[in-house]
Amino acid sequence: MVDVAVIGGGIIGCSIARELSRLRLRTVVLEKGSDVASGSSKANSGIVHGGYDCIPGTLKARFNVLGNSMFDKRSKTLDFPFKRIGSLVLAFHEEERIHLKKLLQQGIQNGVSDLRVIEAEEIRRMEPNINDAVVAALYVPTGGIVCPYEMTVAFAENAVKNGVEFRLGFYVETVRKQNELFTIAGPSGDLTARVLINAAGLYADTINNMLSSKHFTITPRRGEYCLLDKTEGSLVNHTLFQLPTKAGKGILVTPTADGNLLLGPTSDEIMDKETTATTFNGLREVLQTAQADVQSLPTGKIITSFTGLRAASDTDDFIIGQSPDVENLINVAGIASPGLTSAPAIAEYVYSLVKKITRAQEKPDFQPRRKAFPKFRHMSARERSEAIAKNPDYGQIVCRCEQVTKAEVLAAIRGPLSVRDLDAIKRRTRAGMGRCQGGFCLMRIPEIVAGELHIPLNEVTKNGSGTNLLTDPNKQSL
Numbered sequence: 191m192v193d194v195a196v197i198g199g200g201i202i203g204c205s206i207a208r209e210l211s212r213l214r215l216r217t218v219v220l221e222k223g224s225d226v227a228s229g230s231s232k233a234n235s236g237i238v239h240g241g242y243d244c245i246p247g248t249l250k251a252r253f254n255v256l257g258n259s260m261f262d263k264r265s266k267t268l269d270f271p272f273k274r275i276g277s278l279v280l281a282f283h284e285e286e287r288i289h290l291k292k293l294l295q296q297g298i299q300n301g302v303s304d305l306r307v308i309e310a311e312e313i314r315r316m317e318p319n320i321n322d323a324v325v326a327a328l329y330v331p332t333g334g335i336v337c338p339y340e341m342t343v344a345f346a347e348n349a350v351k352n353g354v355e356f357r358l359g360f361y362v363e364t365v366r367k368q369n370e371l372f373t374i375a376g377p378s379g380d381l382t383a384r385v386l387i388n389a390a391g392l393y394a395d396t397i398n399n400m401l402s403s404k405h406f407t408i409t410p411r412r413g414e415y416c417l418l419d420k421t422e423g424s425l426v427n428h429t430l431f432q433l434p435t436k437a438g439k440g441i442l443v444t445p446t447a448d449g450n451l452l453l454g455p456t457s458d459e460i461m462d463k464e465t466t467a468t469t470f471n472g473l474r475e476v477l478q479t480a481q482a483d484v485q486s487l488p489t490g491k492i493i494t495s496f497t498g499l500r501a502a503s504d505t506d507d508f509i510i511g512q513s514p515d516v517e518n519l520i521n522v523a524g525i526a527s528p529g530l531t532s533a534p535a536i537a538e539y540v541y542s543l544v545k546k547i548t549r550a551q552e553k554p555d556f557q558p559r560r561k562a563f564p565k566f567r568h569m570s571a572r573e574r575s576e577a578i579a580k581n582p583d584y585g586q587i588v589c590r591c592e593q594v595t596k597a598e599v600l601a602a603i604r605g606p607l608s609v610r611d612l613d614a615i616k617r618r619t620r621a622g623m624g625r626c627q628g629g630f631c632l633m634r635i636p637e638i639v640a641g642e643l644h645i646p647l648n649e650v651t652k653n654g655s656g657t658n659l660l661t662d663p664n665k666q667s668l
Contacts, residue, residue, distance in 0.1 A: 191371070191382045191383065191384075192216045192217065192218045192355075192381065192382070192383045192384075193215040193216045193217060193383065193384050193385060193548060193550070194210055194215055194216070194217040194218070194383060194384070194385045194386075194387060194544060194548075195217075195218050195219075195220060195372065195374055195381060195383035195385070195386050195387070196210075196217065196218070196219045196220065196387045196389055197220050197362055197365075197374070197386070197387065197388055197389060197390045197397055198219075198220075198221065198388070198389035198390040198391055198394075199219050199220075199221030199223065199225075199226040199227070199228070199342075199346065199356065199358070200226070200227060200229055200230055200231035200342065200389065200391050201227065201231040201338060201341060201342045201345070201529070201530055201533045202389045202391075202522055202525050202529065202533055202536060202537075203219055203221070203226075203387075203389035203522075204219070204226055204227075204342050204343075204345040204346040204349065205342075205345045205533040205534055205536070205537035206387060206389060206522065206536070206537045206540045206541070207219050207345065207346065207349040207354045207356075208268075208345040208346070208348050208349040208352075208354075208537065209537040209538055209540065209541035210349075210354065210540075210541060210544060211348070211349045211351075211352030211353055211354045211553075211556065212352070212541070212552050212553060212556045213541075213544070213545060213548070213550040213551070213552060213553065214550050214551050214552070214553055215544070215548060215550045216353075216355075217349075217353075217354045217355070218354070218355045218356075218357060218381065218383070219346075219349070219354060219355070219356045219357070220357050220360040220362060220374065220376075220381070221356065221357070221358050221359075221360060222359070222360060222361045222362065223358065223359070223653070223654060224358055224359055224609075224611050224613075224614065224651070224653055224654030224655070225358060225607070225609055225611060225613065225614035225617065225653070225654075226342050226343060226346045226356070226358075226607065227338070227339040227342035227343060227617060228613070228653065229391050229392065229499075230391055230392065230498055230499055230500060230501060231338055231339060231342045231530075232338065232339045232342075232498075232617065233415075233466070233496055233497065233498030233499075234338055234413070234455075234498045234500070234527075234530060235413075235415075235442060235444065235452065235454070235455060235527075236335055236336050236337060236338045236446060236447060236452070236530070237277075237333070237334070237335060237336075237429055237442070237444065237527075237530070237531070238258055238261055238272070238274070238333060238334035238335065238336055238530070238531045239254055239258065239277075239333065239439075239527070239528040239531045240254075240255075240258060240277060240297065240302050240305070240330035240332045240333045241254035241255040241258060241297065241300050241301070241302045241332075241528065241531075242279075242293050242294070242296060242297030242300065242302050242305060242328065242330060243293060243296070243297075243434045243439060244296075244300055244528065245296075246296060246299045246300055248507045248508075249507050249508040249510055250507055250508055250528060250532070251300045252535075253508065253510075253528075253532035253535045253536050253539070254300075254528040254531050254532050255300050255301045255302060256532075256535035257528075257531045257532040257533060257534050257535035257536070258332055258334075258531050259332075260534040260535060261274070261334060261336070261531075261534070262274070264534050265336070265341075267558055267559055267560070268341075268344040268345065268348055268559070268560045269344060269559075269560055269561050269562045270336070270337060270340045270341045270343075270344040270562070271336060271337040271340055271341075271447040271448065272334060272335070272336045272337075272341075272447065273334055273335050273336075273447055274331075274332065274333070274334040275333065275334060275335055275427065275428055275429065275445065276329065276330060276331045276332070276333050276334075276428045276429075277329075277330045277333030277428055277429035277430070277431060277444075278308075278313065278316070278317070278327040278328070278329055278330070278428050278429070278430050278431065279293060279327055279328040279330070279431045279432070279433060279434075280313075280320075280324050280326075280327050280430060280431065280432055280433075280483060281324070281325055281326045281327060281433065282321075282323045282324055282325065282432075282482070283325065284325055286325075286326075286433060287307070287325075287326055289433050290307050290326060290327070290328045290433075291307065293328050293433075293434075294306070294307055294328055297328075297330070302330070302332060303331075303332060304331045304332065305328065305329070305330060306328075306329050307326055307327070307328055307329070308326065308327055308328075308329045309325075309326055310324060310325050310326065313326075313327050316427060316428065317426055317427060317428065317430070319425055319426060319484050319485055319486075320426075320430075320483070320484065320485070321482060321483055321484060321485055322485070323482070324483075333428070333429055335429065335444060335445065335446060335447045336447055336530070337446070337447040337448060338530055339617040340447075340562075340617070340618070341530075341533075343607075343617060343618060344560055344562070345537075346606075346607060347560050347605065347606040347607065348557070348558070348559075348560040350606040350607060351557055351560065351606060352553070352556055352557055353553075356607060357378075357381075358607070359378065359654060359655070360376055360378055361376045361377055361378070362374055362375070362376050362390070362397065363375055363376045363377065364400065365386070365397055365400045365401055366400070366401070367401055367516060367519075370384070370517075370518075371383065371384060372384075372385075372386040372401075372518075372519070374386070384518060384548070385518045385520065385544060385547055385548065386401075386518065386519050386520070387520045387522060387540065387544075388519065388520065388521045388522060388523060389522045389523075389525075390523075391408075391501045391525070392408055392410055392463045392499060392501045393408070393463065394408055394501065394509075394521065394522075394523035394524070395407050395408040395523065398513070398519075398521055398523065401513070401516045401519055402513050402514075402515055402516045402519065403515055404513065404514055404515055406503060406504055406505065406509060406523065406524070407503070407504040408501045408502065408503055408504075408523065408524060409459050409460075409461075409502050409503075409504070410459070410460050410461070410462070410463050410465070410499040410500070410501070410502075411457055411458065411459055411460075411499065411500040411501075411502045411526060412456065412457075412458045412459075412460050412465070412472070412497055412498075412499055413454060413455025413456055413457060413458075413497065413498050413499075413500060414454055414455055414456045414468050414469065414472035414473055414475075414476055414495065414496075414497050415452060415453060415454030415455050415476065415495060415496050415497070415498070416452075416453045416454060416473060416476050416477065416480075416489075416492050416494075416495045417446075417450055417451075417452055417453075417492065417493055417494050417495070417496070418450055418451040418452070418453070418488065418491045418492055418493065419450065419451075419491045419492075419493050419625050420448075420449045420450050420624075420625075421491060422450070422451040422488050422491050423445045423446065423449040423450050423451050424445070425443075425445075425451055425484060425487075425488070426443055426444065426445060426451070426483075426484060427445070428444075429442055429443075429444035429445075430442060430443040430444065430483045430484070432479070432482070432483070439527060440457075440479070441453065441454055441455065441456065441475070441476055441479040441480055442454070442480075443480050443483045443484055443487075448620065448623075450493075451491075453476050453477065453480040453487075454476045454480075455476070455498065456472045456475050456476060458472065459502070460499075463499065465497075465499075466496075466497045466498070466499065467497060468495045468496065468497050472497075473495055477489055493624070493625050493627060494627055500526040500527060500529075501523070501524055501525060501526055501529075502524065502526045503523060503524025503526075505524065507524065508522075508523075508524050508525055508529075508532070508536075509521050509522075509523040509524045510522050510523075510536060510539065510540075511543070512543065518547055520540060520543055520544070522536060522540060563598060563601035563602075563605075564577060564598075565598065565619075566584060566587075566593050566594065566595045566597075566598065567592060567593035567594070567620075577597075581597050583595060583596040583597035583600060584596075584597040588621060588631050588634045588635055588638065589619070589620070589621035589622060589624065589630065589631040589634075589635075590624070590626070590630050590631075591623075591624020591625045591626055591630070592619070592620040592621060592622075592623055592624040594619045594620060594621040594631070596638060598618075598619045598621075599615055599619060599621060599635055599638050599639075600638065600642060601618075602614070602615045602618040602619050603615065603638075603639065603642050603643070604642075605618065610639060610643055610650075610651075611650075611651050611652060611653050611654060611657075612635060612636065612639070612650070612651070612652050612653070612659070613652055613653040614653075615635060615639070621635055622635075632659075636650040636659055636660075647660055648660040648661055648662065
């Protein structure tokens with residue numbers, strides 16, 4: 191039995207786990223994937239939103255603004271990439287100014303600082319490649335960019351360091367409550383817990399509706415993206431938005447925390463919670479809309495496209511708090527945009543709920559800091575020479591595009607979560623995320639994994655059971 195079970199290993203579940211690791215509790219995170227950040231958290235915009243577009247008085251408005259204010263400290267403490275580059279909401283016609291002013295007033299009401307409407311001349315000084323049709327913009331200096339999967343890994347690793355257990359590959363089939371305890375059952379076994387935190391993303395409605403008569407519905411909202419090469423990362427200096435609609439913040443153009451240029455997402459409600467294929471119409475919409483923001487958008491530099499699914503609730507707001515009819519069930523559901531931005535603040539709120547329920551004491555030996563392993567691509571020439579002298583594996587480049595070394599791959603495998611899949615290594619090192627999309631490193635990294643784990647090469651997987659890269663040798667010996 192454990193004190194707290196957290197269902198879901200995305201950014202919400204991992205940020206909650208990190209906060210709960212401050213308490214003298216046995217906490218377990220249950221994640222159906224073979225790694226954290228294997229669902230919505232791996233495929234989103236990575237935008238830290240200002241909070242101007244949230245309806246005042248909603249949980250989205252509350253946690254967005256508070257969460258945004260926490261990023262500078264959290265990124266330094268937990269060592270994940272974050273840049274406060276600011277954002278611009280663009281108006282292309284004079285009649286759209288009224289909408290900018292409404293967003294300005296709404297942002298001020300929500301507590302967003304330093305907002306102002308700026309004119310075309312100032313916009314062009316800030317963004318030389320902006321479309322000539324832009325007449326004004328709402329400037330949001332508190333906006334930022336973050337690497338969403340590295341952020342999730344950072345929270346998870348710090349949670350592990352402070353005693354939280356992660357059970358990866360734990361698929362939840364049923365949840366029931368009996369005699370004040372929750373029993374979570376799946377193919378890999380059962381688990382009982384005093385407190386259950388439902389951070390199951392797209393499946394949060396399934397978990398809640400097994401236990402509570404107060405049902406809600408989560409609908410997948412598909413967002414398609416195009417990612418451009420790092421040569422285009424400096425095309426814009428801020429995150430560029432168009433005016434938001436009922437479907438969301440719209441298609442954006444932004445540099446990423448890793449130096450690429452990102453376009454997207456679309457926003458389409460679908461029924462299948464596992465459909466992550468891109469579509470012709472979706473990608474066409476991304477390109478057509480993005481081209482309105484920037485002159486001469488270099489679409490020939492697209493290196494990949496992908497789809498992310500956001501968990502939209504039927505309340506059109508976050509669902510956060512104790513269930514009204516199931517004691518000690520805490521729902522953290524419907525965390526679509528601005529969920530990533532809100533994650534640190536949501537985690538602190540859930541921490542306060544759990545502390546009140548359990549009356550647990552804080553750990554005197556809690557370790558708040560986490561340090562990522564050194565990245566070769568970030569080192570100076572002198573630092574590279576020193577790193578190679580200390581560890582020769584830093585002298586073996588396995589991913590040319592992202593300058594990833596064998597030493598970094600081994601550090602990922604040996605890390606606190608002990609990952610072994612290629613996608614998990616990719617999220618920690620960026621191996622395979624560059625221009626050639628794994629064309630050079632696809633078979634070099636499996637060899638390192640197999641050697642480190644002492645397993646046959648055909649047991650190395652892309653992202654868990656059933657995704658083996660190789661099945662049999664292509665030539666059988668006689």
